[in-house]
Amino acid sequence: MDKLKITGGRPLRGEVRISGAKNAALPIMCAALLSAKPLRLRNVPLLRDVSTMAKLLGEMGVRVERSPDGEVVLDAARIVHPAASYELVKTMRASVLVLGPLLARCGEAKVSLPGGCAIGARPVDQHVKGLQAMGATISIEHGYMQASARRLRGARIVMDLVTVTGTENLMMAAALAEGETLLENAAREPEVVDLARCLSAMGAKIEGAGSDKIRIQGVPSLGGAEHRVMPDRIETGTYLAAAAAAGGKIRLTGTAPESLDATLDKLREAGARIEIHGSSIDLEIARRPGAVSVRTAPYPAFATDMQAQFMALACVADGTALITETIFENRFMHAIELQRLGADIRLEGNTAVVKGVERLQGAAVMATDLRASAGLVIAGLVAEGDTVVDRIYHLDRGYEGLEKKLSALGARVERIG
Ligand code: EPU
Numbered sequence: 001m002d003k004l005k006i007t008g009g010r011p012l013r014g015e016v017r018i019s020g021a022k023n024a025a026l027p028i029m030c031a032a033l034l035s036a037k038p039l040r041l042r043n044v045p046l047l048r049d050v051s052t053m054a055k056l057l058g059e060m061g062v063r064v065e066r067s068p069d070g071e072v073v074l075d076a077a078r079i080v081h082p083a084a085s086y087e088l089v090k091t092m093r094a095s096v097l098v099l100g101p102l103l104a105r106c107g108e109a110k111v112s113l114p115g116g117c118a119i120g121a122r123p124v125d126q127h128v129k130g131l132q133a134m135g136a137t138i139s140i141e142h143g144y145m146q147a148s149a150r151r152l153r154g155a156r157i158v159m160d161l162v163t164v165t166g167t168e169n170l171m172m173a174a175a176l177a178e179g180e181t182l183l184e185n186a187a188r189e190p191e192v193v194d195l196a197r198c199l200s201a202m203g204a205k206i207e208g209a210g211s212d213k214i215r216i217q218g219v220p221s222l223g224g225a226e227h228r229v230m231p232d233r234i235e236t237g238t239y240l241a242a243a244a245a246a247g248g249k250i251r252l253t254g255t256a257p258e259s260l261d262a263t264l265d266k267l268r269e270a271g272a273r274i275e276i277h278g279s280s281i282d283l284e285i286a287r288r289p290g291a292v293s294v295r296t297a298p299y300p301a302f303a304t305d306m307q308a309q310f311m312a313l314a315c316v317a318d319g320t321a322l323i324t325e326t327i328f329e330n331r332f333m334h335a336i337e338l339q340r341l342g343a344d345i346r347l348e349g350n351t352a353v354v355k356g357v358e359r360l361q362g363a364a365v366m367a368t369d370l371r372a373s374a375g376l377v378i379a380g381l382v383a384e385g386d387t388v389v390d391r392i393y394h395l396d397r398g399y400e401g402l403e404k405k406l407s408a409l410g411a412r413v414e415r416i417g
Contacts, residue, residue: 004389004403006380007412008362011248014409018236018254019045019400020070020229023305024191026094027168028198028229029053032062032074033101034176035202037224044072044229045400048393052092056084060098079106086112086143092397093117096124097165099147100173103136108148113140118369120328126166130157134170134177154179154218162187162298167214168195175204177218186214189299190259194230201225231279233259234305235399238374239409240264240283241309244272245316246381249284250409257281262302266292266310270317291319291356296327308334308375315343316382317356324351334372337365341379341387362387370398377402381411388416 020043029050032039044050044066054064054072061080065073082102089095089112102109114124128138128145134157136149154177159166167187172195174181186192188210196209202225205217236255243250244267257264257276264274264281270289275282291314296304304327314321315338325331335345335352340363344355362385367373373394380387389395392415395402406413 001415001417002390002392003416004377004392004395005414005416006377006387006389008360008381008383008385008387010246010410010412012243012246012250012381012409012411013248015251015253016239016405016408018231018252019043021045021191021194021232022047022049022398023164023234024194025050025229026053027097027165027172027191027195028227029057029072029074030097030101031172031195031198031202032057032076033060033079033098034105034172035222035224036077038073038075039202039224040226041072041074042070042226042228044070045232046070047398047400048396049092049094049398052088053094056088056095056098059085082106082108083110084112089114093122094165096127097169099127099145100131100169103131103147103149104152104173104176107150109145111145111147113143113145118333119331122328124166126159126161126163127169130159130166130170131173133157134173134181152177154181154216156182156184158184159186161185164189164192167192171196171206171209171214171216172199174216174218175199175206175222176220179218181216181218183214183216184212186212187298188212190230190233190256198225198227201227230259231256234303234371236260236281237263237303237306238309238378238399239405240267240281241306241313242378242381243283243409244270244285244289245313245378247285250282252281253279255279255281261300263306266294266302270313289313289317291317291321293322295324298327304328304331305371307331308371309378311335311345311352311354312338312375312378314354314356315341315345315360315379320353320355322351322353326350333368334375337372337376338379340365341383343379359384361385364388364390367391367394370394374399
């Protein structure tokens with residue numbers, strides 16, 4: 001069942017609940033490695049990437065238990081094998097997040113280099129540079145980063161560029177280092193803040209998460225904690241963009257509206273009416289969306305993880321939109337697939353010039369990565385007739401219960417073989 005058949009042309013109406021954030025859950029699961037005491041997590045989404053992370057941690061000796069209500073308990077009382085194999089790292093790049101915690105807790109780590117990926121080169125040089133500044137010795141042997149350190153020591157680290165998992169890896173390592181670490185040019189993403197909150201609950205001393213300077217006072221050990229994973233802002237944005245493209249009126253509950261400013265602004269610009277009540281977001285759109293241009297950049301600017309969904313929206317919008325990608329060099333694979341549905345897109349370097357058309361037509365398309373798939377699903381919801389999205393295992397990495405949620409909004413979707 002690797003394809004999703006979407007029969008488009010229906011507006012979306014109804015209410016769905018947003019899941020916990022994949023990109024917060026993954027680093028937070030790795031934080032469990034920093035302590036011999038259990039970490040109890042709530043609102044952990046049921047996703048393939050979360051299972052992959054559980055498997056990776058399990059191979060190291062971490063006990064991972066999920067209860068039916070979505071609570072996950074991670075117990076890293078003993079770490080028997082501080083390593084991450086190529087087999088797992090190549091399927092999920094976030095596996096590199098074990099490097100900092102393993103090194104800090106065990107004094108050694110062997111983590112596969114991730115290699116290339118569908119959206120760009122994605123090196124991990126900033127993770128390595130930061131850990132070296134904290135006193136680690138890291139060599140590359142047979143495709144693996146072989147890292148060791150007696151005890152990491154605090155350092156001032158100015159990152160060459162803004163990296164989300166790089167910031168998270170270094171923040172986790174610094175939590176157990178000797179002395180103070182200052183991370184400059186740090187990522188300000190809400191997921192970094194959520195990780196800092198969890199680490200603080202475990203006893204870490206962190207200031208400034210959410211700004212570009214994070215100060216961490218290392219402590220000798222961390223304890224157990226309970227933490228609720230923040231809502232997924234990209235899942236939220238994806239359903240909002242879908243409704244803006246297909247038309248209709250939806251309510252999303254269990255969201256974190258304050259993490260979605262850039263996306264909500266752009267949806268308003270497209271003509272959507274948006275109302276926020278606590279953690280719920282209502283979106284209503286009564287006419288064809290207007291064309292809105294976006295330029296991706298680190299938080300709080302417009303997220304690269306929302307770029308494909310907004311390209312799909314632009315395909316049916318009234319007017320011409322410029323979609324500029326500045327984070328990843330190869331994140332336009334969906335453009336070629338959208339053209340198969342009748343979209344008018346011209347690629348000029350890192351900008352896609354999208355001229356909205358009145359109608360897309362259903363066709364068979366191929367998903368290349370998680371967010372590209374989300375863009376194709378949105379296009380399928382608006383297209384006339386049937387769209388079949390192949391390789392939807394990409395979607396299972398990051399969208400919990402996608403068909404169920406879309407069906408609850410009145411869409412006609414079905415998983416087929
Ligand atoms: N970069 C380097 N060197 C490094 C690290 C990053 O050159 O050592 C470059 C990357 O190649 C890229 C830019 O810096 O051009 C930013 O990459 P970043 O490190 O921030 O990305 P990431 O941490 O690997 C996370 C998310 C991605 C999201 C990006 C950008 C997780 C697990 N993943 O990746 O999410 O696109 O930040 O916001 O948090 C997704 O969910 O579909 C996804 C790809």
